[in-house]
Amino acid sequence: MRLTCPLCGSRDRREFYYYGADTYLNRPAPDAPMAAWDDYLHLRDNPAGVTRDLWYHEQGCAQWLKVTRNTVTHEISAVELVAGPAAGGKGASE
Amino acid sequence: MPELIAKSAIDAGPVTKGGASLALMEPGPISSIALYAHGAEAGAKGLETLGLSFPAPGQSQENGAARILWTGRDQAFLIGAEAPAMEGAAITDQSDGWAAFSLSGAGVEDVLSRLVAVDVRLSAFAPGQVVRTGLNHMPMILRRASAEAFEIYTFRSMARSAWHELEEVMGQLAARGTLKS
Structure with missing residues (x-):
C-alpha cells in the first residue's frame, strides 16, 4: 500500500501511522450533551466501501493526512492535508 | 569564559x-525556520539577505556555504550560515x-x-x-x-x-x- 502525501509525493505505507476515522476532526463543543461525546469517542461506522480516516506522515513531513479510501477495492481516491495548504512553499512536489 | x-x-x-x-x-550552524501563518512574506525578506528564498516542497537552494532545505510544511532548515534576523518565522537553533x-x-x-x-x-x-x-x-x-x-x-x-x-x-x-x- 502506498499513500501520495500532498507534500512529499508517493510513499510507502511504513512511513505512516494510522490513527482512525476522520470523525476525530469534528470535536464536539465542551458543553455538548454526553451522547455527542459518547458518539465522538466511541461510535464508529464500519463501511464496506468509501471511508475517510486519518494518517500521520511520521517518517516524512510530520503532517496529519485525511485519506479517502475504499475498503472493498482498496482504491485510495484522495489524500489531503488536515492543516490546509502551506503558506510558504508553493505546491506539492512533482 | x-x-x-x-x-x-x-x-x-x-x-x-x-x-x-x-x-x-x-x-556549520543548523537552524529550523518555521513560518508562522501569514509569515511567508516577512520570512522571504529575511532569507533574501542570504540570497536564498523559502524552498518548495522537496527542494533546496544553495548560495556559497549557505543552503536551505525543505523539511516540512512551512518549515525549512538553514544550514551553513547563521540565521538572519527575520520576522514571520520561529527560528530554532538545531546545530x-x-x-x-x-x-x-x-x-x-x-x-x-x-x-x-x-x-x-x-x-x-x-x-x-x-x-x-x-x-x-x-x-x-x-x-x-x-x-x-x-x-x-x-x-x-x-x-x-x-x-x-x-x-x-x-x-x-x-x-x-x-x-x-
Missing part, C-alpha cells in the same frame, strides 16, 4: 568501499541535534537503494532535491548535493547507528563486486 571544544558526533574517519565514500561533514555525512561516488545510488524506501536513483532524484524519510528505521533528511554526492542528516544521537548501517551496506556491495569477475 571557558573555551568549549566542539566534538564531532562520532569518531569515524572517511571510508571508501566499492564505489562509494562515506565521510563526516561539518555543516547540536544533527549529524551530517556525505556519501559520494559512482556506487552511491546502490548504497541508498538498500536503506531508503524512496526512489532516489540518480535518474529520478535531481541535484538539489531533498527528501525527508527513513534511513532504514532512522529519521533522515537526504539531499542530493551534486552529480554523485548526497548529504545525509540524522539525529546526532543516532549517528553511530547511521554510520554503521551505511558502512555495512558499502561493505556488502563491495563484496558482491568482487564476485562478478
Whole structure:
C-alpha cells in the first residue's frame, strides 16, 4: 500500500501511522450533551466501501493526512492535508 | 569564559568501499525556520539577505556555504550560515541535534537503494532535491548535493547507528563486486 502525501509525493505505507476515522476532526463543543461525546469517542461506522480516516506522515513531513479510501477495492481516491495548504512553499512536489 | 571544544558526533574517519565514500561533514550552524501563518512574506525578506528564498516542497537552494532545505510544511532548515534576523518565522537553533555525512561516488545510488524506501536513483532524484524519510528505521533528511554526492542528516544521537548501517551496506556491495569477475 502506498499513500501520495500532498507534500512529499508517493510513499510507502511504513512511513505512516494510522490513527482512525476522520470523525476525530469534528470535536464536539465542551458543553455538548454526553451522547455527542459518547458518539465522538466511541461510535464508529464500519463501511464496506468509501471511508475517510486519518494518517500521520511520521517518517516524512510530520503532517496529519485525511485519506479517502475504499475498503472493498482498496482504491485510495484522495489524500489531503488536515492543516490546509502551506503558506510558504508553493505546491506539492512533482 | 571557558573555551568549549566542539566534538564531532562520532569518531569515524572517511571510508571508501566499492564505489562509494562515506565521510563526516561539518555543516556549520543548523537552524529550523518555521513560518508562522501569514509569515511567508516577512520570512522571504529575511532569507533574501542570504540570497536564498523559502524552498518548495522537496527542494533546496544553495548560495556559497549557505543552503536551505525543505523539511516540512512551512518549515525549512538553514544550514551553513547563521540565521538572519527575520520576522514571520520561529527560528530554532538545531546545530547540536544533527549529524551530517556525505556519501559520494559512482556506487552511491546502490548504497541508498538498500536503506531508503524512496526512489532516489540518480535518474529520478535531481541535484538539489531533498527528501525527508527513513534511513532504514532512522529519521533522515537526504539531499542530493551534486552529480554523485548526497548529504545525509540524522539525529546526532543516532549517528553511530547511521554510520554503521551505511558502512555495512558499502561493505556488502563491495563484496558482491568482487564476485562478478
